[in-house]
């Protein structure tokens with residue numbers, strides 16, 4: 001095999017490549033959604049797929065999310081592996097009935113006879129100045145629905161590797177793409193993509209001993225930046241990228257928290273009823289005796305996602321994370 | 335005995351008599367989009383109305399150009415232009431009484447402005463300082479709806495409620511061709527027809543839903559034909575012919591007000607600009623196609639008619655342009671002022687009251703901003 005050098009790539013390009021390679025590898029893989037054909041999707045993630053594989057395999061559907069997901073269910077019943085694109089987080093809501101009542105439950109209802117090997121790609125989260133209904137973090141709804149897997153990559157290698165894994169999975173996967181990381185860059189080799197950790201495993205992105213930041217998707221770069229800044233304060237933070245919310249990797253998370261004794265969960269989604277509550281509870285249940293402080297959450301405020309000019313006040317940034325890290329010196333303060 | 339012999343002995347019971355619940359014929363749309371301008375009918379169109387529409391079209395075009403320019407200056411985050419569709423936009427506002435309601439979708443800022451909403455307030459959503467910049471009750475304009483077709487059931491519900499209260503209020507709801515594929519469109523149409531709600535649906539069929547052409551959106555003969563299945567009339571009209579749109583829409587509004595029930599109007603028009611300033615229309619359509627439609631421009635059509643009837647002199651034309659220019663200059667000046675942002679607003683309108691949780695978070699933000707200000711001051 002000729003060796004091809006890694007070159008700069010964006011997360012968007014890696015996702016496109018993953019779709020292309022999956023379609024080439026398996027004729028059962030069909031991509032469908034609004035504007036995914038000629039336009040290549042509003043974020044261009046499906047760019048070139050209709051030209052390469054034909055409109056039957058990369059299909060511009062009518063504008064109807066319930067219809068898109070509902071027909072994907074039927075296609076999956078007949079042996080295809082649909083990969084559905086929802087244009088934006090908040091536009092997936094019309095398809096909730098299909099997702100909750102059928103996609104998530106079909107295997108269970110049929111005692112395993114009818115699996116749902118479909119992937120639902122959803123660009124999610126804020127930070128790109130989108131107007132109303134373009135910045136929701138809806139992961140808690142998906143996490144709370146038994147039967148769904150919920151993946152969210154934060155690195156370019158993971159974007160490729162995890163999307164391939166999602167498409168290969170015999171279970172339905174809600175694949176959340178952090179839209180503000182679409183244009184993030186890294187050196188990456190599209191001809192020979194690096195293997196990534198299996199989905200379902202969290203990955204320690206930065207080693208440290210003072211406390212653990214538990215995060216995923218759009219908040220990973222923010223946490224890494226906060227960890228660098230914390231060095232000046234004398235804190236050496238470990239940063240764990242959860243990668244998949246379902247399945248959840250208790251093992252890696254708890255190993256880290258037991259080592260550091262302190263943890264902060266960071267995400268854009270609202271704090272109340274958000275993913276952080278579940279994560280903090282799990283960590284507390286498993287690591288109680290190792291904890292030096294309560295597990296804290298740094299999350300978006302409990303408000304509807306704000307208009308773009310105010311979103312910087314809503315999104316958890318470095319300062320809010322450092323502030324929480326400061327509060328972890330529990331004994332000293334109380 | 336063979337199967338055929340058995341069948342011969344079989345005497346099926348005849349089905350009960352059946353007839354359609356409604357005669358579909360009067361519900362069917364015209365075979366071709368209805369036109370007034372350039373036809374015999376134009377001769378009897380009210381000159382005052384035509385001139386009024388002309389001024390509004392000229393102002394509307396200028397508004398679209400100005401808003402598009404504001405995106406280039408970074409003053410608007412995004413602007414979905416309705417250039418080419420101005421006839422639908424301004425007429426939608428013109429056929430309503432003050433007490434009626436307009437339910438716009440995200441492309442319909444011009445209809446909202448034509449209804450009397452301050453342009454700066456109408457553009458707040460697209461500037462990004464708040465989601466809806468106006469009080470919906472002031473001019474009876476619902477918030478611009480971004481999720482497609484979701485405003486349609488609201489329009490039906492409001493119209494139904496008004497009727498229940500004995501008010502002769504009509505709701506006019508705007509939706510794009512793509513939006514007609516959504517489940518909410520179907521449900522709204524069905525409710526409206528079953529309840530005989532005083533609502534008018536105006537589909538602006540501008541050819542595309544972002545990149546997807548109508549042929550991939552529907553296999554129906556026309557979008558207006560969809561009405562028949564629900565039991566309401568469908569009307570097909572040339573959406574660039576302001577006089578025709580006015581006649582058809584005001585007829586539908588009158589009918590609704592008089593208790594005749596809902597109407598679905600499909601206006602055939604074209605989105606001359608890209609979907610938004612962020613879109614690359616060259617990927618899905620040809621310049622030649624756009625040029626064909628430019629030649630069928632709503633302002634030019636009306637100008638031709640007015641000139642033909644001797645109703646348009648240079649003074650009228652200049653006055654219309656000057657008025658549009660003044661509006662644009664005012665808009666430009668006011669949009670160039672930075673909006674006053676109030677971070678506290680994040681927490682102000684989540685619930686009718688507040689909660690301890692939100693007060694705590696507001697306090698946190700205030701402390702952060704104070705620290706930021708102190709840092710900046712140092």
Ligand SMILES: Cc1ncc(C[n+]2csc(CCOP(=O)(O)OP(=O)(O)O)c2C)c(N)n1
Nearest residue numbers: 091441480481482510511512513542543544
């Ligand atoms: C429920 C929902 N799905 C997807 C979108 C994303 N989206 C915004 S505009 C648009 C196309 C709308 O086309 P159409 O209804 O024809 O209206 P037009 O833009 O042509 O005025 C799409 C898909 C949305 N806003 N809402």
